[in-house]
Amino acid sequence: MKKFISGLLAMLCVIAISGCANKQTTSTNEKEVTLVLDYLPNTNHTGIYVAQKNGYFKEEGLKVNIIEPGDNNTSAALVAAGKGQFGVSYQEDVTYALTAQDPMPIKAIATIIQHNTSGFVALKDSGITSPKDFEGKTYAGWQSPSEEAVINAVMKSVNADPSKLKMVGADGNGLSQLNSGIDLLWEFKGWAITKAEMEGMNFNYMPLNELDERLDYYTPVIITNNEMLEKDPQTVQKFMNAVKKGYEYAIDNPDASAEILHEYIPDYDIAFLKKSQAYLSEEYAKDAQSWGVMKDSVWDGYTDFMYENGLIDKKISADTQYTNEFVK
Template sequence: MKKRLISIGLVAALLLSMTACGNKKTEEENASKSELKDVTVILDYVPNTNHTGLYAAKDLGYYEDAGLNVTIIEPTDGVTATLVAAGKGDFGISYQEDVTYALASKDPLPIKAIATIIQHNTSGFASIASKHIQTPKAFENKVYAGWGAPSEEAVIHAVMNAAGADFSKLTMVTADGADYSTLDNKIDLMWMFWAWDGIAATRQGLDLNYIELRSLDKRLDYYTPVIIANTDTIENDPELVQAFMDATTKGYEYAIDNPAASAEILHKYADTYDLEMLKESQEYLAKKYSEDSEVWGLMKDSVWDGYTDFMVENGLIDKSIPAAECYTNEFIKKK
């Protein structure tokens, strides 16, 4: 009995010791997490393969390794650029076009692009192949469905004019969503991003003609999307921006090297999407993220200046904005 009591006592002591160690480990983990810097990233839209690098960096621990506790949210009560400018988020996903608009307004927003997610504009005009719409000249007497933005009309007007087409002969309607099936009957043309809409449409069995925007005017090869930050954050907390960008770069480099695995990571956070569709989209974008660039995220004055000139020429903004005011490469580490 004495031996049994001693054994029970030893087991109890061991359990207490293990519990204490476990509690200490949990406390250390909690303390470690509490030391992480909270960072909020506001997307431009629902999660998709444009954002995979962000989710890879989060899921693989790159942000935590950089001392960051990153929360990725969708925009709710306003556009991303406005929210970042107002300090509602540390970083955001936007577009070169929106950044230029924001800086050219009467009350410029304090934002700046710090990386481009994709090197080239992969958007374009899609139509059913059997309709033989292969140039903007063929837009005449057709029905185009879009989102109704002034820049959208300006771009279509410009490319039709350059092709010798009469813009007044195009009927433009506002679409409620990406119902690709309408291309087969009610609608002749849509402006879409191939990595998402184009792949989704072809997976539905649609045979499409696709005219890339950048093939019509080199100035339309602008950056979309881009990562933005508040200029106050850039100027006063460059260490935070650098830590975020280093981890984000690793996330996109992972997506480039591992498209299938990174699609599976994205699927964890956006499980309503078909996984095979995500994999096909990711395979396409893996080749586009850093296309023609030595590193991911790097931007050029010529791209910013080109689209700014287009916007001024077509009356979208009243004045040119110098590229240096729109973006910075200071947080991109060159190889």
């Protein structure tokens, strides 16, 4: 009898705890939400971790769980499915999601960085300084349709023949592949390139946003789902208040914000994080009135590029893909 009562009480406790969890609140009456990253934590995400560490989320009455998407999911898919209320994604993924046969109910609510900080990279002594030099070379990448479309476009723009570039899959060793028979990679200036330069490698870097203005798209962006926008815009605003405050702190305090990020990713060298952060702190709101604000011209430009290159089968307007409502 005692065992039966004990078991019953334990089961009731589990039910009670589950019920509390389903309400997405904590014992301190903070509203609990989940943010799904696009990848492993890095300096793209610094403002988010600053908001966590400095209590900006708590000031807004929020408890934010920060998770990674896992190998078989994207943040866009998880946020669309309600597995997270917010996510870090990319402009192209948002456009793909909204032009799919079964569109995902998501929208971008801020850009983390104002300009595309990625580009093609080759060793300094390779002689590769322009897409015109790509002919006869070997490129290693993730072999996606959008990647191939970008390479074809930038080569054709200088009358180079894309069929003369050999494209293979990356081996996961980053920029060290350039010492192993690979001539070209596509990397981000503020992370992989900065790290390799600190290790003594020298590069020719060709920024995408200088090769074609339509390639100066937003990457990464913060997204939410339509249910949050329609039913709980107050929480969206509170979340973005805290995140914006975090990135504004990172813009003004690159070293201190790098130290905060280091607490969450201690395996990375602090000198590298500070170098990376110094670069990105200048890029977060570059040429913008304030952090996070986006433009129709950027969304329309890359949507046109995707359509012209057969990546999507219809165009959609910028205002269906993003809103500045929560970062003004």
